[in-house]
Amino acid sequence: MFSNPVKRVAAIHDMSGFGRVSLTVIIPILSSMGIQVCPLPTAILSTHSQYEGFEFVDLTPNMQPIIDHWKRLKLHFDAIYSGFLGSAAQIDIVAKFIDDFRDEKVMVVVDPVLGDNGKRYTPISEDMVTEMQMLVKKADIITPNLTEVFLLLNEPYTPKVNHEQIRSYLLRLAEMGPKIVMITSIPATDDQHTSVIAYNREDGRFWKVSCSYLPAAFPGTGDTFASVIVGSILQGDSLPIALDRAVNFASLGVRATFGYPGKPLEGILLERILPSLSQAVQPTSYQLLNWSSN
Numbered sequence: 001m002f003s004n005p006v007k008r009v010a011a012i013h014d015m016s017g018f019g020r021v022s023l024t025v026i027i028p029i030l031s032s033m034g035i036q037v038c039p040l041p042t043a044i045l046s047t048h049s050q051y052e053g054f055e056f057v058d059l060t061p062n063m064q065p066i067i068d069h070w071k072r073l074k075l076h077f078d079a080i081y082s083g084f085l086g087s088a089a090q091i092d093i094v095a096k097f098i099d100d101f102r103d104e105k106v107m108v109v110v111d112p113v114l115g116d117n118g119k120r121y122t123p124i125s126e127d128m129v130t131e132m133q134m135l136v137k138k139a140d141i142i143t144p145n146l147t148e149v150f151l152l153l154n155e156p157y158t159p160k161v162n163h164e165q166i167r168s169y170l171l172r173l174a175e176m177g178p179k180i181v182m183i184t185s186i187p188a189t190d191d192q193h194t195s196v197i198a199y200n201r202e203d204g205r206f207w208k209v210s211c212s213y214l215p216a217a218f219p220g221t222g223d224t225f226a227s228v229i230v231g232s233i234l235q236g237d238s239l240p241i242a243l244d245r246a247v248n249f250a251s252l253g254v255r256a257t258f259g260y261p262g263k264p265l266e267g268i269l270l271e272r273i274l275p276s277l278s279q280a281v282q283p284t285s286y287q288l289l290n291w292s293s294n
Contacts, residue, residue: 004078007234008036010070010101012082012094013223015041019048020267021220022083026227028270032277033231038077040066040097043086048219049122050265058086063093067100077101081230082135083223084113086123091131098138107233110139110178111226115147118157137177141233143226145185149173159187167206167291170199180239184225187213196225196247197289200239204293209243209286211251216258220267225250228277240286248284252276 009030013022027037040063046055080101082094098108112132115121120129129151136142136152149169150157161169166183173181182198188210195210225246232242253268260269 004036004076006034006036007078008038008076009079009081009230009234010038010040010077010097012040012042012080012085012097014043014045014084014086015039016045016048018046019051019219019265020270021048022223025220025223025267025270026081026083028274029224029227029277030231032274033228033235035231035234038070038075042084042090048265050219060087060089060093063090067093067097071100075101077106078234079107079109079230081109081111081226083111083226085128085132088125088127088131091128091135095135095138102138107141107230108139109141109143109226109230110136111143111222112136112148112152113222114144114151116145118147118150118159120151133176136173139178141180141182141229142173142178143182143184143222143229144173145222146183149183152176161186163289163291166197167199170197170206171293174199174201182229182243184222196243198239198243199293201293206289206291206293207240207243207286208289209240209247211247211285216254216264218254218257218264218268220270221250221254224253224268224270231277237281240288241281244284244286245281249273249276 011026015023023039030037041059043059044057080098085091114124133152153172170181179201182196184196186195193210194213195208198207228246228249229242232245252273256272257268
């Protein structure tokens with residue numbers, strides 16, 4: 001079978017002209033990891049949506065013609081990676097894209113971007129949540145934050161969760177179809193740390209990586225985390241190593257940016273930390289949790 005000389009990812013995300021989010025984060029991260037990124041833009045924005053008065057160009061009508069051209073070229077991807085989708089129609093297009101381009105060697109990663117801090121993002125309707133529940137069934141890996149976990153499971157949001165609840169949510173999400181479920185931004189009981197906890201349905205193991213909490217919020221950290229996960233696994237890293245690399249890289253970005261005054265909406269200073277992705281892997285903090293999947 002044809003093999004790409006370097007790994008190739010179809011990245012189905014929006015593009016913001018200003019603010020380090022979505023494709024402006026995904027492309028440099030994956031390129032730095034030696035992976036070719038083929039963007040399929042869902043929308044063009046002047047800035048990301050947390051800026052007031054942003055301009056928005058919906059590319060839904062353009063997505064299928066781009067896909068059809070890729071089909072005529074008989075392109076093959078090593079991974080399909082989707083993020084923010086602006087409408088139910090776009091979710092349907094991505095679902096069909098996965099069906100058309102997937103084979104047994106293609107990894108499908110869905111970042112189910114639906115909301116944060118207990119609320120849906122403004123453009124996300126209840127119908128889109130339902131459509132996203134269908135899309136995650138096609139994924140090998142999903143990376144929801146805690147708010148998105150509750151939306152996917154049709155559960156009321158609560159910001160405080162214990163390990164037994166997290167274990168239950170991971171198992172329920174895995175039952176929807178994904179082989180690997182990663183829940184991000186889980187607050188610790190001491191409020192001094194946050195964690196990512198992942199479950200691998202294929203071997204029944206649970207993994208945890210924690211980092212110190214800083215009182216700051218930077219757009220694009222979820223895109224940063226998921227992009228490093230995609231790159232790490234395509235490079236051959238194990239799940240715990242990929243988690244370790246992704247959490248520590250995102251944490252490094254926050255720390256590199258936190259000391260500068262103001263402008264958190266611009267995102268983390270990605271350009272200052274990209275070289276760290278080419279350094280030797282040095283696992284530091286992952287834990288195997290003694291949880292049974294039964």
